[in-house]
Structures are given as structure tokens and as C-alpha cells.
Amino acid sequence: MTINESFNQSSAAPLVVVVSFERLAAAALGPYGNQWVETPHLDRLVMEGVLFERLISHDPDLGTTPAWWTKGLQLLEASTLAGQANRCRLFVEEESQFTQKSLLEKHLALLKSKVEFVSGRDGLDAAPSQFPFPKLVARGVEWLRQLDSKIDPSGSQKDDDQSGNPHWLWLHSRGVPKPWLPPEELADLYFGDFEDQGWALEEIDSSEWGELWPVYGSYASLIDHALGVLFEELRVLAATRPVQLLLFAATGELIESIHPGSERIQGAELMSFRPPLIYWESGCEFNIANDQGPLVSAQDVEASSRKVFPAGSRWSMLLNENDVAATIERCLRKANHSSPTLQDYANEKSPCREHVIWQATVRQWRGVVTPGYVYLSSQTQEASQGIEGGLTNSPNDQALEQPWSDATRRPLDTELERLHLLPDDPWLLLNEAAQSQDLVFEMRQILEGRTPAAAGNLSE
Numbered sequence: 163m164t165i166n167e168s169f170n171q172s173s174a175a176p177l178v179v180v181v182s183f184e185r186l187a188a189a190a191l192g193p194y195g196n197q198w199v200e201t202p203h204l205d206r207l208v209m210e211g212v213l214f215e216r217l218i219s220h221d222p223d224l225g226t227t228p229a230w231w232t233k234g235l236q237l238l239e240a241s242t243l244a245g246q247a248n249r250c251r252l253f254v255e256e257e258s259q260f261t262q263k264s265l266l267e268k269h270l271a272l273l274k275s276k277v278e279f280v281s282g283r284d285g286l287d288a289a290p291s292q293f294p295f296p297k298l299v300a301r302g303v304e305w306l307r308q309l310d311s312k313i314d315p316s317g318s319q320k321d322d323d324q325s326g327n328p329h330w331l332w333l334h335s336r337g338v339p340k341p342w343l344p345p346e347e348l349a350d351l352y353f354g355d356f357e358d359q360g361w362a363l364e365e366i367d368s369s370e371w372g373e374l375w376p377v378y379g380s381y382a383s384l385i386d387h388a389l390g391v392l393f394e395e396l397r398v399l400a401a402t403r404p405v406q407l408l409l410f411a412a413t414g415e416l417i418e419s420i421h422p423g424s425e426r427i428q429g430a431e432l433m434s435f436r437p438p439l440i441y442w443e444s445g446c447e448f449n450i451a452n453d454q455g456p457l458v459s460a461q462d463v464e465a466s467s468r469k470v471f472p473a474g475s476r477w478s479m480l481l482n483e484n485d486v487a488a489t490i491e492r493c494l495r496k497a498n499h500s501s502p503t504l505q506d507y508a509n510e511k512s513p514c515r516e517h518v519i520w521q522a523t524v525r526q527w528r529g530v531v532t533p534g535y536v537y538l539s540s541q542t543q544e545a546s547q548g549i550e551g552g553l554t555n556s557p558n559d560q561a562l563e564q565p566w567s568d569a570t571r572r573p574l575d576t577e578l579e580r581l582h583l584l585p586d587d588p589w590l591l592l593n594e595a596a597q598s599q600d601l602v603f604e605m606r607q608i609l610e611g612r613t614p615a616a617a618g619n620l621s622e
Contacts, residue, residue: 207389406442531584
């Protein structure tokens, strides 16, 4: 009997687990190509699941509320009204922006039923288990074990609930805080690799640790270790019920470099709009093709009749937060999705996005991401004079004389605008491209909503 057949014969309700972060740099995670920071639990999760390379944050500064915050809380409220409050639970770090901007301001009713706050201690003198995220995971695992106790060895529910609606656990974390200060026993985890680059630990004051990128790697390892506890519990539960896990962040992280030594990433500010997105479900097949290891291209893996996403595959489709919100709805078996889901794109039921527009409210940048390019434009000059008047405060006189609506393509002003190639290898992100003025002009138009379908035909 296959694992799916056993699921079909079982009345145990499916389990959906959402792990969301506010800030977590994909650049610091092994599955996204970092060969320096050790994240073995995430590595294994991606070998068994699927990784999405291009989730684009709509606002890397979190100045506005992400779409999936609102949608997730609406789903929790709906389950309460339907009398299913015992089937879902939200555990959230008390120090998170999510708590302040969404829960306490807009959804106070939820606090009486299915929301629990978790707090912990930051700082070098704290034990790893006392940090907020390990405590958040521990509380979630405790709830899962209580859930597991309601299922007998045959897989049948011990209670009278035969609705078949999924159980839902949502763990929301602030991610890596600013400044990042992991426990002292972890804070120096990676400094030994940098002695030849002038990173001698004894020469660094502890007050600086909250801003150094080697310490960020230590915090990523702390998060990965806590996630390993959750993943093992889910694998136990997967023996008796279908399990789906969606792990993602609202924004990445602006860090100067992601590799040891003197290597630098051009356009590092762009890393903050590319957060991680990983999907895992029980019973995935493990595919290794063409000697490429466990992470293979989706094109190199044969289509599976059971799974939309073969295990170990990577997908480079452009996604935004509406797609994440709709995928959560799909996992929870909601008939009407607010937008296409990950599965809809993979099954070609919906065309993949041609571009995604984002804005950084604090740093005053706006941008367009297409499958081939990333275009950034400073908002400072737009606010002062308006788009039709051209860019202000520019050293290029020709730029001032030629408004964007003019048919003449004006030169790229690299002080106010940047256009980058979006390479297949994310660790080449981002090199300055040899720019086509026509391409720059069309991407400006996309940003202003004038030609929203133009991104599909861009070429140099």
C-alpha cells in the first residue's frame, strides 16, 4: 500500500503548516546557493520539497502590510465564525511588526481564541533556547503533539470530527531582528573562516556584532536548528495524515555581502526584495537526474501523476505575495482563490507573471522585475516634480529636457536609475548590464502602469 493509498483510506484530516518570517535573507541559506552558512535542515527540506527562486516582495521595507498577512487573518476569522476555532492556531512572536501592525490594530477579536504570543530573550548572554524563534517552534510542536494524540494508530480521528477540513498551524516570526545578536556561543560561529580577511574575533567589539554579516550567518544557523525540530515532528505526523508545509518570508535582507572574503555582490540592495519560498508535502518523490544532485531543474524531471512539484525541483517563475496568499487558501481547500496559486502556474492553468512591481518605502526606490531584468528608479525626484516633467536633480541635462512620455529614448541616468541583468545563477546578482535605451524606456512605462503587458516582449 502506498502512502497516498493509506491517506485515502484514513479519515484523519490533512495538516497545513505555514511558517512565515518578516525578514530572512535567501542569500544566507544553503538551498539558495550559500556554501558558507550551514543550514542542513533547510537543505534536506528542499531535497524533499520544492524551492521557488523568485518570490518578489512588494515592499522590502515592510512599510505597507503584505497581502498574505491580511488574507491569513481573514481565513482565521472565517474559521472562527464557522465554529472551527479548535482546528487552527496562530503562534506569533510578540516583538514582530505583524503583531503591532495587523493583530493589535485590526484583528483584536482573534486574540480571544486562536492566537498565542511567544516572547523570548535577545542578546549575547541569552541561551539559544530562550530566543523568540526556538520558543515559537517549541510551542508549535507542542500543539502538533496534542493534535497527534487525537489520532489512533489506524489513522482514524478519536474525536467526532468528520468534516475533513484541514488542521492549520501558523507560526509567524519577525525572522532575523535588527540588530542581529544571537547567543555568544553562536555569534562567533563563522569568524574562524575570516581570519585571513581581517575578521579576527578578538579585535571586534561585541557592540559591532549586531551589524556584521558573519554574525547574520550565525543567526541563520540558529533558525535552521529550530526548524529541524519542527520538520522532524511533521515527518512523524506524515505517517498518519497528509501534511503540507509552506515556508516563506515577507522580505529578504539588505546585507553587504553573502560570501566570505573580499567578494562583493553588485546591486546588493536588491537582495532585500527576494525572500525565500519553500514548499513541502508528505509523500513527495525524491528525484535525482542528470547527476545534478537533489536540486534539479524542473525541466529535467519527468512529470509526476501524483505531484505537481517533483521533490528536489527548483522553479524560477516570478511570484508575488498575492500568489502566496492564494496558495495558502488552496492548501486550506478554499474553493475560490484570490489569485493564481503556485500549482496553477505549474500546471499552466494560469500564465506566469511577466513582471512584478515593487517599492521600498523607506529607501525610496521603486522597481520592475521581469524574467530577464531588474529596473530600479529612485522615487525622490518623482515626488518633487512628477514623472511627466522628467527626472530632477540629475547631472544629465539631456535627461531633464526629455520627459518619459517623449518618443525619444533618453540615456540611462545611473545615479537615479539602475538596470540589471537577472542571471540564472542568483549569486551573480546583480551585474550592471549593457543597457538598451529602448528597454529602459519600456520598463519605466511598466512601472508607471502605462503598458502593463510590455514586459513579455522586452529584448535588447
